[in-house]
Amino acid sequence: MSAELKVGDPIPELRVTPDKYLPHRYAGASGDFNPIHIDREFAKSVGLPDTILHGLYMMGLVARANAAGVADGDPRALKRLSVQFRGMGAPETEIVVTGTVKSVDGDRVVVDTVAAQGENQTIRNAEAELEI
Amino acid sequence: MGIKTDAVGKEWPATTYEVGKEKIGEYARVIGIDNPVHFDREAARAAGFRDVVAPPMFVVVYASPAIGPALFDDEVAMNFAAMVHGSQEFEWDEPAVVGDEITTTAKCREIFEKDGKGFYVFETNSVNQNGDQVVRGTWTNIVRGV
Numbered sequence: 001m002s003a004e005l006k007v008g009d010p011i012p013e014l015r016v017t018p019d020k021y022l023p024h025r026y027a028g029a030s031g032d033f034n035p036i037h038i039d040r041e042f043a044k045s046v047g048l049p050d051t052i053l054h055g056l057y058m059m060g061l062v063a064r065a066n067a068a069g070v071a072d073g074d075p076r077a078l079k080r081l082s083v084q085f086r087g088m089g090a091p092e093t094e095i096v097v098t099g100t101v102k103s104v105d106g107d108r109v110v111v112d113t114v115a116a117q118g119e120n121q122t123i124r125n126a127e128a129e130l131e132i
Numbered sequence: 133m134g135i136k137t138d139a140v141g142k143e144w145p146a147t148t149y150e151v152g153k154e155k156i157g158e159y160a161r162v163i164g165i166d167n168p169v170h171f172d173r174e175a176a177r178a179a180g181f182r183d184v185v186a187p188p189m190f191v192v193v194y195a196s197p198a199i200g201p202a203l204f205d206d207e208v209a210m211n212f213a214a215m216v217h218g219s220q221e222f223e224w225d226e227p228a229v230v231g232d233e234i235t236t237t238a239k240c241r242e243i244f245e246k247d248g249k250g251f252y253v254f255e256t257n258s259v260n261q262n263g264d265q266v267v268r269g270t271w272t273n274i275v276r277g278v
Binding site: 016022025026028029030031032046055056057059060061063064067073074075076078079080081082083084085 | 155158159161162163164165167169170179185186187188189192193196197213216217218219220221222223224227
């Protein structure tokens with residue numbers, strides 16, 4: 001696929017709507033039981049509007065979108081992923097992960113990626129480097 | 133303003149995590165990854181992996197026991213009520229597969245103040261039982277109003 005990719009190409013978009021209980025399942029899967037993700041009363045007590053998604057869950061979606069979009073899902077392909085967490089992610093709201101090829105050097109492809117819920121960019125300046 | 137920087141350079145005890153097949157499957161399902169190399173031994177081996185392979189971001193599972201004590205360390209003294217996970221980077225080498233024993237060490241790389249915020253930067257390094265490099269992580273937490 002690398003031969004076909006060129007700078008400026010979009011990678012296939014990933015759309016996921018995490019359900020209300022997704023943060024509980026992610027907490028179990030990851031071991032991160034920070035109550036801001038799973039306890040509404042606690043989240044509100046620390047000034048959040050409601051429970052929020054784990055940033056690393058959204059980073060997991062960014063990794064999934066890049067592996068799927070660039071390397072047919074091959075888990076060996078992703079060599080580096082760097083993200084900045086900015087907006088807070090909310091359950092029960094669609095997440096759209098988009099990416100654009102930033103550079104191609106031989107078998108190394110770098111993709112700029114964003115994860116957003118509407119206008120709220122929860123992850124931005126994400127850079128994925130893949131070897132394909 | 134005095135942000136505590138005593139913990140810069142501090143390292144925490146290594147932790148070792150044995151990778152299990154069902155835990156990989158649980159993680160992959162939550163993220164919505166359906167590649168059979170994450171669930172099926174034959175598919176994984178046919179694709180050239182030593183065994184059922186973890187998705188790259190499964191690093192959060194086996195590195196957490198190492199980074200956790202660093203985040204909660206009294207010498208680091210982060211104010212959790214005002215903390216957000218600011219940024220994260222991973223660099224992967226050898227994939228993690230079922231049966232691997234992955235040893236992770238955590239270190240505090242930097243603590244600094246910028247624009248009234250405290251930046252706490254930690255690094256983790258994970259290697260497998262063969263001494264192969266698995267993944268390096270850089271974890272940056274930001275605390276408002278330090």
